[in-house]
Amino acid sequence: MQDSKALKQKIDLAISKFLERRIEQAKEVSPSSELLMKNIKEFSLRKGKRIRPLFVVFGFKCFAEGQEDEIIKVSVSTELLHDYLLIHDDIMDKSNLRRGLPTFHKVYEKIYAEQNVSNPAPYAENSAILAGDILSAISSEPILESSFPDELKTKAVRKFNETNCQTGFGQELDILLELNENAKAEDVDLVHILKTAKYSVESPLYIGAILAGATDKQLKVLSDYAIPAGRAFQIQDDVLGVFGSEEKIGKPVDSDLKEGKKTLLTVHALEKANPEQKKRLLEILGNQSISMKDVLDARKIIEETGSLKHSRTLAKELANQALEIAKAADFRQEGKDFLISIADKLVNRED
Amino acid sequence: MQDSKALKQKIDLAISKFLERRIEQAKEVSPSSELLMKNIKEFSLRKGKRIRPLFVVFGFKCFAEGQEDEIIKVSVSTELLHDYLLIHDDIMDKSNLRRGLPTFHKVYEKIYAEQNVSNPAPYAENSAILAGDILSAISSEPILESSFPDELKTKAVRKFNETNCQTGFGQELDILLELNENAKAEDVDLVHILKTAKYSVESPLYIGAILAGATDKQLKVLSDYAIPAGRAFQIQDDVLGVFGSEEKIGKPVDSDLKEGKKTLLTVHALEKANPEQKKRLLEILGNQSISMKDVLDARKIIEETGSLKHSRTLAKELANQALEIAKAADFRQEGKDFLISIADKLVNRED
Numbered sequence: 001m002q003d004s005k006a007l008k009q010k011i012d013l014a015i016s017k018f019l020e021r022r023i024e025q026a027k028e029v030s031p032s033s034e035l036l037m038k039n040i041k042e043f044s045l046r047k048g049k050r051i052r053p054l055f056v057v058f059g060f061k062c063f064a065e066g067q068e069d070e071i072i073k074v075s076v077s078t079e080l081l082h083d084y085l086l087i088h089d090d091i092m093d094k095s096n097l098r099r100g101l102p103t104f105h106k107v108y109e110k111i112y113a114e115q116n117v118s119n120p121a122p123y124a125e126n127s128a129i130l131a132g133d134i135l136s137a138i139s140s141e142p143i144l145e146s147s148f149p150d151e152l153k154t155k156a157v158r159k160f161n162e163t164n165c166q167t168g169f170g171q172e173l174d175i176l177l178e179l180n181e182n183a184k185a186e187d188v189d190l191v192h193i194l195k196t197a198k199y200s201v202e203s204p205l206y207i208g209a210i211l212a213g214a215t216d217k218q219l220k221v222l223s224d225y226a227i228p229a230g231r232a233f234q235i236q237d238d239v240l241g242v243f244g245s246e247e248k249i250g251k252p253v254d255s256d257l258k259e260g261k262k263t264l265l266t267v268h269a270l271e272k273a274n275p276e277q278k279k280r281l282l283e284i285l286g287n288q289s290i291s292m293k294d295v296l297d298a299r300k301i302i303e304e305t306g307s308l309k310h311s312r313t314l315a316k317e318l319a320n321q322a323l324e325i326a327k328a329a330d331f332r333q334e335g336k337d338f339l340i341s342i343a344d345k346l347v348n349r350e351d
Numbered sequence: 352m353q354d355s356k357a358l359k360q361k362i363d364l365a366i367s368k369f370l371e372r373r374i375e376q377a378k379e380v381s382p383s384s385e386l387l388m389k390n391i392k393e394f395s396l397r398k399g400k401r402i403r404p405l406f407v408v409f410g411f412k413c414f415a416e417g418q419e420d421e422i423i424k425v426s427v428s429t430e431l432l433h434d435y436l437l438i439h440d441d442i443m444d445k446s447n448l449r450r451g452l453p454t455f456h457k458v459y460e461k462i463y464a465e466q467n468v469s470n471p472a473p474y475a476e477n478s479a480i481l482a483g484d485i486l487s488a489i490s491s492e493p494i495l496e497s498s499f500p501d502e503l504k505t506k507a508v509r510k511f512n513e514t515n516c517q518t519g520f521g522q523e524l525d526i527l528l529e530l531n532e533n534a535k536a537e538d539v540d541l542v543h544i545l546k547t548a549k550y551s552v553e554s555p556l557y558i559g560a561i562l563a564g565a566t567d568k569q570l571k572v573l574s575d576y577a578i579p580a581g582r583a584f585q586i587q588d589d590v591l592g593v594f595g596s597e598e599k600i601g602k603p604v605d606s607d608l609k610e611g612k613k614t615l616l617t618v619h620a621l622e623k624a625n626p627e628q629k630k631r632l633l634e635i636l637g638n639q640s641i642s643m644k645d646v647l648d649a650r651k652i653i654e655e656t657g658s659l660k661h662s663r664t665l666a667k668e669l670a671n672q673a674l675e676i677a678k679a680a681d682f683r684q685e686g687k688d689f690l691i692s693i694a695d696k697l698v699n700r701e702d
Contacts (some may be wrong), residue, residue, distance in 0.1 A: 150501035164488035207474035
C-alpha cells in the first residue's frame with residue numbers, strides 16, 4: 001500500500017492549488033474578497049488528519065486504478081466542506097481555538113480591531129458566517145471541474161449535497177441534546193451516525209467509489225463498513241475525552257465534562273446511576289469551574305455504573321464488525337487494505 | 352406571452368412540492384429535522400415576486416421551446432438560494448421582520464421560548480445559521496435532479512455555485528461599506544453588480560439558457576442585458592427607499608436613512624455636498640432617532656447636490672441600454688418579449 005503520509009502531502013498540495021486559484025479570482029473582485037479567500041486558505045491548510053480526502057482516494061481505489069492525480073483533486077471537496085462546517089460550528093459554540101490557532105471569527109476580530117473598527121466582534125462573526133457560506137458554495141467545485149464523466153459527477157455531487165444537508169440536521173440535533181436532560185443513548189447514536197459515520201466515512205468513500213463507477217450493491221458494502229467504523233471511532237473519541245491525557249487528546253482532560261457534552265459515556269452513566277451518583281454527576285457536567293477532584297469523581301461514577309465498560313465493549317464490537325466487512329469485501333486490494341488498516345486501528349485503539 | 356401570474360403560481364407549487372419531499376425525508380431523520388424543514392418551507396412560500404425563477408424560465412424560453420414543467424422545477428433552485436441568503440442576512444443585520452413576518456431566527460426564538468429554553472436567542476440564531484446552511488446545501492438539487500443532459504446540468508450548477516460565492520463577496524463588501532466613511536460610487540456599483548445584477552438577473556437567465564443549450568456568444572448577450580438592467584433596478588430601488596411612500600415601498604420612508612445604507616444617492620450627495628450640507632447629511636445617516644424633518648432635510652440635500660437627478664438619469668440610461676440589447680437580440684420571441692417587458696418597466700418606472 002502506498003505511504004499515506006506521501007498521499008497526505010499530495011492532498012495538501014491539491015488543497016493549496018485549488019484555493020490559490022480561488023484567491024486569484026477573488027483578487028479580481030475586490031481586496032476584501034481576496035483577504036477573505038487568503039484567510040480561508042490559511043485556515044484550510046492548518047494541520048489536520050485529512051482522513052476524509054484519504055477515504056475519497058481509497059474509496060476510488062476500491063473499484064478503479066490509475067487517475068490518482070484526478071481523484072486527489074476531487075478529494076479536496078471533502079476538506080472544503082469540513083472547513084466550512086468547522087467555521088460555522090465555532091461561531092455557534094463561541095470557541096476561541098481551532099487546531100491550536102484562533103478560530104476564523106477570532107482571526108477576523110483581530111483584523112477589524114487593527115483597522116480600528118470600534119466594535120469588531122459582530123463584524124468578525126458576520127465575516128465568518130460569509131466565509132463558511134462561500135466555502136460551502138465552492139465545496140462541490142473540485143468534483144464538478146474534474147475530468148470524470150458528467151453522469152458520475154452528477155451522482156457524486158448529489159451524494160455530497162445530501163451529506164452536507166444531513167450534517168446540518170446532525171448539528172441541530174446535537175445543539176438540542178445539550179438542552180435535553182433526558183437524552184437517550186439512541187439520540188447520541190443518531191448524532192454519531194449523521195455527524196461522524198455518514199459525514200466522515202460513508203460520504204467520502206461514496207464520492208470516490210461513485211467516480212470509479214461502483215454499483216449500488218458495492219456502495220451498500222461501503223455503508224456496511226462505514227457506519228460501524230464511524231460509530232466506533234466516535235465512541236472511542238468520547239472515552240478519550242474523559243479518560244485520556246491532555247497530551248494524547250490535545251485538549252484539557254476536563255473540557256468535555258465542562259462543556260456538558262452528551263456522549264454515550266455520560267448518557268449511559270446518568271441512566272444507570274443511583275440517585276446519589278446521578279446528583280453528583282449532574283453537578284459536574286456543564287460546570288465551568290470543576291476541579292481535578294470533580295474529574296476523578298466523574299470518572300469513578302462512569303466506571304462504577306459500568307458505562308466505561310459498556311462504551312469500550314460496544315466500540316470494539318462495532319470496530320470488529322467493520323473489520324469483518326472490509327476483509328470479506330470483493331474490492332481491489334489497495335482500497336481494501338486501507339479499509340482493513342483503519343478498522344484494525346479502531347479494534348486495537350488504546351482508550 | 353404567457354400570463355406571468357399563472358407562471359408564478361406554477362413556480363410556487365413547484366417550490367412547495369420540492370420542500371414537501373424534503374420534509375418527508377427529514378421526518379425519517381428526526382422530529383427536530385422535520386420541524387426545521389417545515390419552517391424552511393413556511394419561510395420560502397411567503398409572498399414574493401419570484402423574479403429569479405421567472406428569469407430562469409424565460410432564459411430557457413429565449414433558446415428552446417417546450418419542457419416548461421421541467422424548467423419550472425429547475426427554477427426552484429434560485430428561490431432556495433435566495434431564501435438561504437435572506438436567512439443569513441437577517442442574522443447579520445439583526446433584523447426582526449422579513450416579508451412582513453418574523454425573520455427565521457425570530458421564529459425559532461419563539462419556538463425555543465415556548466419550550467422553556469431559558470436563553471432562547473443564541474439557540475435560535477444557531478438554528479437559523481443551520482437552516483441557511485441546509486438550504487444552501489440542497490439549493491442546486493432542483494438542477495441536478497432534472498432530466499436535462501448531465502453535461503448541461505454540470506455547466507449550470509457551476510454557474511450557480513459561482514453566483515453563490517460572488518454574492519458572498521458582495522455581502523462582505525456591503526458590510527465593509529457601512530464602516531467606510533469615504534465610500535465611492537464605484538464601491539456601491541460593485542455591490543450592485545454582485546448582489547443584484549449578477550445574482551438576481553444574470554445568473555438565473557444563465558441557468559435557464561445553459562439548460563436550453565445556449566452558446567457562449569448567446570450567454571454574453573444575456574450578460575449585456577442583465578448587468579445594466581440589474582444596476583438600473585437597484586439604483587431606482589434606492590431612490591424609492593428615500594423618496595417613495597411607505598405604501599409603495601413596504602417599509603418606513605426613513606428606514607434606509609436610519610440604517611445609513613450606502614447608496615449611489617447618498618454617496619454621490621456626500622461627494623458633491625458643501626461642508627454644511629455634508630455635516631447635516633452625516634448627522635442624519637445611520638441615526639436611529641431621526642424625525643420627519645430630518646427626512647425632508649436629507650431629501651433636500653440630495654436634490655440640491657444634483658444627486659437625485661444623477662441617480663435617475665443613470666438608471667434611465669442603464670434601463671434603455673438593457674432595452675436596446677433585448678430588442679436587438681436574436682432570441683426566440685417568447686423569451687425576448689419577457690426581457691423587453693422587464694426593461695420597459697424599468698425605463699418607465701416611477702421613482
